[in-house]
Amino acid sequence: xxxxxxxxxxxxxxxxxxxxxxxxxxxxxxxxxxxxxxxxxxxxxxxxxxxxxxxxxxxxxxxxxxxxxxxxxxxxxxxxxxxxxxxxxxxxxxxxxxxxxxxxxxxxxxxxxxxxxxxxxxxxxxxxxxxxxxxxxxxxxxxxxxxxxxxxxxxxxxxxxxxxxxxxxxxxxxxxxxxxxxxxxxxxxxxxxxxxxxxxxxxxxxxxxxxxxxxxxxxxxxxxxxxxxxxxxxxxxxxxxxxxxxxxxxxxxxxxxxxxxxxxxxxxxxxxx
Ligand code: HEM
Numbered sequence: 001x002x003x004x005x006x007x008x009x010x011x012x013x014x015x016x017x018x019x020x021x022x023x024x025x026x027x028x029x030x031x032x033x034x035x036x037x038x039x040x041x042x043x044x045x046x047x048x049x050x051x052x053x054x055x056x057x058x059x060x061x062x063x064x065x066x067x068x069x070x071x072x073x074x075x076x077x078x079x080x081x082x083x084x085x086x087x088x089x090x091x092x093x094x095x096x097x098x099x100x101x102x103x104x105x106x107x108x109x110x111x112x113x114x115x116x117x118x119x120x121x122x123x124x125x126x127x128x129x130x131x132x133x134x135x136x137x138x139x140x141x142x143x144x145x146x147x148x149x150x151x152x153x154x155x156x157x158x159x160x161x162x163x164x165x166x167x168x169x170x171x172x173x174x175x176x177x178x179x180x181x182x183x184x185x186x187x188x189x190x191x192x193x194x195x196x197x198x199x200x201x202x203x204x205x206x207x208x209x210x211x212x213x214x215x216x217x218x219x220x221x222x223x224x225x226x227x228x229x230x231x232x233x234x235x236x237x238x239x240x241x242x243x244x245x246x247x248x249x250x251x252x253x254x255x256x257x258x259x260x261x262x263x264x265x266x267x268x269x270x271x272x273x
Pocket of ligand 1: 063
């Protein structure tokens, strides 16, 4: 994790804002004396509801900021830090807004959807925290194109050695150059390709005597081992990105379902006013 990660961004700026918002909401709730009971329709209920709705709109705007590459409205990392902390503050702000009045209605549906979106957000942060490399679109500073190129370069170097290598090596190098990262879509979830041509070639060469004695066959063998390691890292990276994309498939559509339900909740409140 970098020094300025999403949790301690700008000396924990968003953590402090969130701590302030949660504390102020709790104090207001504790000292509030509503005429009947605490619920969304008291002055405090409306205040917390408005803060919550504005926060949700802002949280949804993160998707827009993420894609606005030329934007000077703060860094994506800063936005994400605010997104995580202020997103979590909704647990307190929105719960106090409800005054713990739940039922089978559109209001509780909006609340439930919000909690599900927040829970999915926490899950996403855990995935990112465990695998910081996923934050960028690169693997150890290399893009997927760089990695593909380094494997093609290894294949090329192996081919250049073939005139001096044993006849068996030519076929093996050819076999390995046709390797597929994954042979089926499902393998993206396991990060494994049991039919990996390069692994097969490495195994076969490791058994051959010519690969163990210094010479072109051994050089080819070592390059194939290197390629096998690159493939392993690449497969693991693609596996993790697949999980992130799958996670976003929950987080984002649920956010829009929340927006629709929140609109229905607000409209119905003013309709019955
Ligand atoms: C009601 C609350 C929330 C809403 C409406 C919401 C909505 C969104 C939206 C629209 C995006 C943009 C995704 C994209 O377009 O790529 C996003 C990203 C994200 N959200 Fe939330 N979110 C909420 C709460 C949270 C919480 C509480 C957390 C964490 C604790 C969280 C973690 C994340 C993360 C890590 C991303 C970034 C994903 C990426 O850049 O790949 N969210 N959220």
